[in-house]
Amino acid sequence: MLYLAFLIGFILNGVARADRVQVAVASNFSGALDSISKNFEKETGHQVVITAGATGKFYAQIKAGAPFEVFLSADTSTPMKLEEEGLAVPGTRFTYAIGRLVLWSSKPHFVDREGTILKAGNFDHLSIANPKTAPYGAAAMEILKKKGLDVRLGPKLVQGENIAQAHQFVVSGNAQLGFVALSQVYRDGRLTSGSAWFIPDSEYNPIRQDAVILKNGENNAAARALLEYLQGPSAIEVMAALGYRH
Amino acid sequence: MLTAEDISALALTFKLAITVTVILMFLGIPFAWWLSRTRCRWKGGVEALIALPLFLPPSVLGFYLLVAMGPSGPIGYLTQRLGIGYLPFTFGGLVVASIIYSMPFVVQPLQSTFIGIPPRLLEAASTLRATPLDVFLSVVLPLSKSGLITAAVLGFAHTVGEFGIVLMIGGNIPGLTRLASVQIYDHVEALEYAQAHWLSGILVAFSFSVLLALYTLNHDRRGLWGRD
Numbered sequence: 001m002l003y004l005a006f007l008i009g010f011i012l013n014g015v016a017r018a019d020r021v022q023v024a025v026a027s028n029f030s031g032a033l034d035s036i037s038k039n040f041e042k043e044t045g046h047q048v049v050i051t052a053g054a055t056g057k058f059y060a061q062i063k064a065g066a067p068f069e070v071f072l073s074a075d076t077s078t079p080m081k082l083e084e085e086g087l088a089v090p091g092t093r094f095t096y097a098i099g100r101l102v103l104w105s106s107k108p109h110f111v112d113r114e115g116t117i118l119k120a121g122n123f124d125h126l127s128i129a130n131p132k133t134a135p136y137g138a139a140a141m142e143i144l145k146k147k148g149l150d151v152r153l154g155p156k157l158v159q160g161e162n163i164a165q166a167h168q169f170v171v172s173g174n175a176q177l178g179f180v181a182l183s184q185v186y187r188d189g190r191l192t193s194g195s196a197w198f199i200p201d202s203e204y205n206p207i208r209q210d211a212v213i214l215k216n217g218e219n220n221a222a223a224r225a226l227l228e229y230l231q232g233p234s235a236i237e238v239m240a241a242l243g244y245r246h
Numbered sequence: 247m248l249t250a251e252d253i254s255a256l257a258l259t260f261k262l263a264i265t266v267t268v269i270l271m272f273l274g275i276p277f278a279w280w281l282s283r284t285r286c287r288w289k290g291g292v293e294a295l296i297a298l299p300l301f302l303p304p305s306v307l308g309f310y311l312l313v314a315m316g317p318s319g320p321i322g323y324l325t326q327r328l329g330i331g332y333l334p335f336t337f338g339g340l341v342v343a344s345i346i347y348s349m350p351f352v353v354q355p356l357q358s359t360f361i362g363i364p365p366r367l368l369e370a371a372s373t374l375r376a377t378p379l380d381v382f383l384s385v386v387l388p389l390s391k392s393g394l395i396t397a398a399v400l401g402f403a404h405t406v407g408e409f410g411i412v413l414m415i416g417g418n419i420p421g422l423t424r425l426a427s428v429q430i431y432d433h434v435e436a437l438e439y440a441q442a443h444w445l446s447g448i449l450v451a452f453s454f455s456v457l458l459a460l461y462t463l464n465h466d467r468r469g470l471w472g473r474d
Binding site: 054056057059060125127130132133157158159160161165168169172173174175 | 309312313315316317318319332334335413414417418419431432434435436437
């Protein structure tokens with residue numbers, strides 16, 4: 001009896017493994033991927049294993065042989081680099097989402113609809129993601145430079161390690177406002193709380209986020225299916241509700 | 247090689263580590279002495295409280311400190327009422343967070359050293375009419391030299407190596423709260439591995455020398471104790 005149970009377990013395990021895809025996803029998209037993969041699992045029977053983290057860290061881990069099969073990056077350059085270095089499958093790279101930046105405060109009526117508060121400067125701390133390592137931080141810096149405010153506001157800038165931390169600085173009230181990802185403060189077409197300047201796309205270079213299949217996932221049908229699913233209507237609907245463009 | 251930003255981060259790290267170590271020794275010595283001698287029933291609770299930062303991941307502890315020190319937290323309320331303002335994103339905030347985080351590394355070695363001092367030596371000093379302070383300064387402290395060194399070195403090294411908390415509380419402001427550990431992390435994240443190697447190399451070399459000095463000193467001590 002026990003032997004039989006083991007045997008069944010073994011077979012089931014073997015079946016499940018064939019349909020399993022291991023995904024590394026940039027932190028900002030992990031919430032979206034959770035919802036998308038739930039639908040994906042229901043529709044296809046494949047299983048998605050998700051690890052969320054920073055893009056630069058994933059790059060180092062993938063180079064060191066991490067077992068990820070699909071990589072959803074926060075930028076375009078890292079997947080390209082992986083492809084050039086032979087660690088990703090050529091021809092599988094595409095932009096799965098375009099992230100949008102928002103100037104947000106947890107206080108209602110604090111940030112005006114035009115973002116003039118940046119010029120007024122009546123705040124102590126403005127939170128951004130690290131412009132050197134996080135695409136959302138780089139975009140924030142680009143906007144400040146364009147407005148000629150980067151030097152003046154420099155002493156008021158506090159940097160989160162990533163966009164999640166930049167968001168925490170604002171949520172905890174330590175920074176009165178910050179440039180965060182729209183997906184962090186937006187559900188079903190509106191702000192979840194506070195006040196915000198919805199920054200026009202023309203103000204900064206689009207934050208393109210690219211996906212790629214890694215060498216480990218080259219022969220995994222579930223990996224290809226997932227990337228296809230990401231471009232389908234159901235996934236796009238989830239992304240739109242969270243404020244991503246496609 | 248090192249950039250001006252790297253050097254500023256290193257200098258800031260050592261400034262923080264020295265400040266924190268000095269404060270921790272001043273707080274830790276009387277505190278550890280009390281712990282080593284008291285029969286107070288709260289002793290266990292106090293010891294547990296000090297050791298608590300060891301259990302939480304630094305970035306989680308950092309998050310709670312960020313909330314506690316912020317406008318809606320109790321520490322934030324207190325510092326604001328005292329006219330200090332809010333602590334996050336300031337050097338003072340880093341000092342406070344590091345003291346909490348490094349406290350067990352200073353208090354615990356001190357406490358076990360103090361416990362090891364035979365009560366009869368203290369009694370002997372008292373019968374010679376030494377005041378309690380006298381006993382402490384001229385008997386306890388000299389006997390505890392090795393424990394004092396261990397505590398100071400551990401507190402210092404632990405503050406130098408701190409990352410998650412200082413990133414959270416500091417906000418990574420160049421020249422103000424951007425420490426060496428954060429700077430290395432930024433280099434790694436930005437794939438500037440050469441820069442990261444240089445800065446890490448210096449930190450590793452430094453830590454090794456400190457530990458080597460500590461263990462060499464301790465071996466000498468043990469020799470002395472052996473002759474006692």
